[in-house]
Amino acid sequence: MKKWIFLICSVLLLSACNGGEDAADEKKDNLKKVSVVLDWTPNTNHTGLYVAKEKGYFKDQGLDVDIILPGEAGADQLVASGKADFGVGYQEGVTQARVQDVPIVSIGAIIQHNTSGFASPKSKGITKPKDFEGKSYGGWGSPVEKAVMDSIMKQENADVEKVNFINMGDTDFFTAVKRDVDFAWIYYGWTGIEAELRGEELNMMYVKDYSDKLDYYTPVLTTNEKMIDSDPETVKAFMAAASKGYQFTIDNPKEAGEILLDAAPDLDKELVMKSQEWLAPKYKDDADRWGEQKLEVWENYASWMYENDLLDKKLESKKAFTNEFLPK
Structure with a gap:
């Protein structure tokens, strides 16, 4: 009798364990896979993204995010073509792309002022x-x-x-x-x-x-118009997690720096930690929230570029960026 009880308990315990594993696998499978391509090798401009990944902020938003390096193509090209869902770019690059009818859009300023x-x-x-x-x-x-x-x-x-x-x-x-x-x-x-x-x-x-x-935005987070039109919920989820990641980095530069170093162990630790401390107050600076972008900043820089013959035509600034996906 005891033997049968033991066997029944063992079967129930094994089923419970398998059920837990299956649930975990199912939860992982239910995450939407998206990619974000960096503009360069990992550095403290990117820390908020690594924090969002490590801390589970992306997962909390239903996303499985792959952080990738740009290669020869460059981040803007990969994002514009849809080969990457999100990217790290610069206002000057987005401006030049937009006037050439490349459908890339800035969805958040990583650093509020030009450093x-x-x-x-x-x-x-x-x-x-x-x-x-x-x-x-x-x-x-x-x-x-x-x-x-x-x-x-x-x-x-x-x-x-x-x-x-x-x-x-x-x-x-x-x-x-x-x-x-x-x-x-x-x-x-x-x-x-x-x-x-x-x-x-x-x-x-x-x-x-x-x-x-x-005093333009450099760097910025980007996506393309197709992503915004066809899957705005994913853009919103990505920015909710990224925003939380950068806010954590602002509040906890030392721990955030350690997370970046864990993700990119070849970086110089002393440089990362001191850079992280220096940048922490500059991500948000005088903005009401991290990531906020102003129309006048886009208009000012675009007019400067046009006046200096760096653009073939004037930029439609309102279409080049959006604050729509930032957390309220």
Whole structure:
């Protein structure tokens, strides 16, 4: 009798275990698979996404999110073509794509203000835009670079044609300025922080300090029009989780930094942690909520691009971005 009771209990226990596993598998199967493609290798601009994945915020929204690297195609192209559901991009890239009828849309500002600018080692003596004359600039070959430099140099009656432009390719800033470059365009939150850790003093000129029109959103989260039209609930769910991930990063930069390092262990720990601390208050900054975008920011930068012959036609700014999917 005892033997039969034992067998019955064993069968019931095994069924319960299998039922639990089946339920877990079924829950996993019910998650909607989506992808988000980064603009570059993982860094602190992306931490909120890794937090949302690690903390289960995406799963809570019914999503199984795959964070992928862009490869040669680039994030904007992958998102616009629908080969990735979401991406990390830049206002300037979205603007240029939109005027060429590429259906990409910005759905959230990752950082509220432009933290990029022209940087040089203090030993180069470049303290103002006029000092660019006669110097070598290391860039990536975009017309935007020369136009931005020209616009701020004109404020000091300086001539951008007296700057020697060199394509840096994949060379990092620190190698380039020791070799054949005097200054370059960097994001302070990463390269500037790395300079601090190296004990290398920089002169930094933030582009937003020279014109309100250059205080644009960089980076941003993107999707395409088809996704918005056909599956707005998934876009809303993705942004709810991403927003929660970035808010956690704002409130807990140290733990968030550890999560990024777990996901990308090849990153320099000291750089990640210091960068995370520096960026934490800048994700949301003076906005009412993380991710918020203003029409005037899109209009200002688009008009600047058009005036500098960087666009073939004027941008329909209202179609280039939306706050619709941000949590209320």
